[in-house]
Amino acid sequence: MTITRKQFLVFAAASLAGAAGAKVVSGAEIVREIAAPKGNKRWAMTVDFQKCRWDEGCNQCSAACKSAHNLPDFPDKTHEIKWIWKEKYQVVFRQQSEVVNPALTSHPLALLCNHCSTPACTKVCPTDATWKREDGVVMMDWHRCIGCRYCMAACPYGARSFNFVDPRPYVATINPDFPTRTRGVVEKCSFCNERLDKGKTPACVESCVEKALTFGDLNDATSEIRRILASRYAIQRQPELGTGPAVYYLI
Amino acid sequence: MRERILIFCGVAIFLVLFTYPLWHAAAVSTRATPLRLQLPVEARECVAPIPYMSRGHMEILISWRENAVRHGVRMVRATNGKVYDASLTHTCLGCHSRQEFCDKCHSYSGVSAPTCWQCHNESKLIAGRTP
Numbered sequence: 001m002t003i004t005r006k007q008f009l010v011f012a013a014a015s016l017a018g019a020a021g022a023k024v025v026s027g028a029e030i031v032r033e034i035a036a037p038k039g040n041k042r043w044a045m046t047v048d049f050q051k052c053r054w055d056e057g058c059n060q061c062s063a064a065c066k067s068a069h070n071l072p073d074f075p076d077k078t079h080e081i082k083w084i085w086k087e088k089y090q091v092v093f094r095q096q097s098e099v100v101n102p103a104l105t106s107h108p109l110a111l112l113c114n115h116c117s118t119p120a121c122t123k124v125c126p127t128d129a130t131w132k133r134e135d136g137v138v139m140m141d142w143h144r145c146i147g148c149r150y151c152m153a154a155c156p157y158g159a160r161s162f163n164f165v166d167p168r169p170y171v172a173t174i175n176p177d178f179p180t181r182t183r184g185v186v187e188k189c190s191f192c193n194e195r196l197d198k199g200k201t202p203a204c205v206e207s208c209v210e211k212a213l214t215f216g217d218l219n220d221a222t223s224e225i226r227r228i229l230a231s232r233y234a235i236q237r238q239p240e241l242g243t244g245p246a247v248y249y250l251i
Numbered sequence: 252m253r254e255r256i257l258i259f260c261g262v263a264i265f266l267v268l269f270t271y272p273l274w275h276a277a278a279v280s281t282r283a284t285p286l287r288l289q290l291p292v293e294a295r296e297c298v299a300p301i302p303y304m305s306r307g308h309m310e311i312l313i314s315w316r317e318n319a320v321r322h323g324v325r326m327v328r329a330t331n332g333k334v335y336d337a338s339l340t341h342t343c344l345g346c347h348s349r350q351e352f353c354d355k356c357h358s359y360s361g362v363s364a365p366t367c368w369q370c371h372n373e374s375k376l377i378a379g380r381t382p
Binding site: 131133135139141142143166168174176177178179180181182193194196197198 | 316320321323324325340341366369370371372
């Protein structure tokens, strides 16, 4: 019996499709995932100027972040890895610093990744190593990051840091619950997505003794963050860029 | 025809040298050392049947990684019905020793070591370490 070229190609394609289908089924059979419904959330944070005591030496939030995520302490400050850090008001809100209370302009405030609604960083990533989750968290996959640093150039807030050297020897005490990073990857604040997935709030919010940080769901009209944003005057960093920051500063 | 003796001598020398590992091993009666892996003491079952694990553990690790990082799914239900944390550090190394299990078998099988440990922690061994 002879088969035509067309029959051969159809048979080959069907075999390949069958093999691929069989692989998917066997993988799904072995370990079934338990879906964690993220729902229709939009996580956001407020930073309250009047409550934050970073100017008086309080650094509970950055210390909690540092120990939760194994952030290194590099002797060379140009290698610094920043997830939540402080900067003076007049530097961050340059355009809005001329007419406000002079006491405010020298007040340091907490800066972190804004988890923008239309992030610039995710659009430029060539390997899909950073993307926006359904719940608003701008997420990173360090397995995929090739260290091209396009995202660092794209981010208008300087929220991303690059590991120029292996950070592990510079981590004071390693938290076994979280991986360290390796040389050549970019990292940033993750909104503690690993804690959100387990129903907790971010480490910085939990550690703030002054309750200056509030975290919540913008899509929930009854949430505390919505109540705060409805009652207080809040500003975002460079809203004119159209990135839609999810971190609000309460003046 | 004069060269025939030379050719046979050459072939004989080649065969002796080529089969050296075989007859030398037979002569001194050495045998391949069997792989002895340090198995978990307390745990009696893995997240999947052992034959699958020895062949396809990398597929499970990749599916855990993709689900945890990309979909936020950090708990998995295994074939034995139990629910596990999809964590290399806690679930896998909660029972197994990296050096005595992972590294030993990879080295024995000549599989190049994956780069997991540049970032992932060896839970008990590394916890609380100060430089």
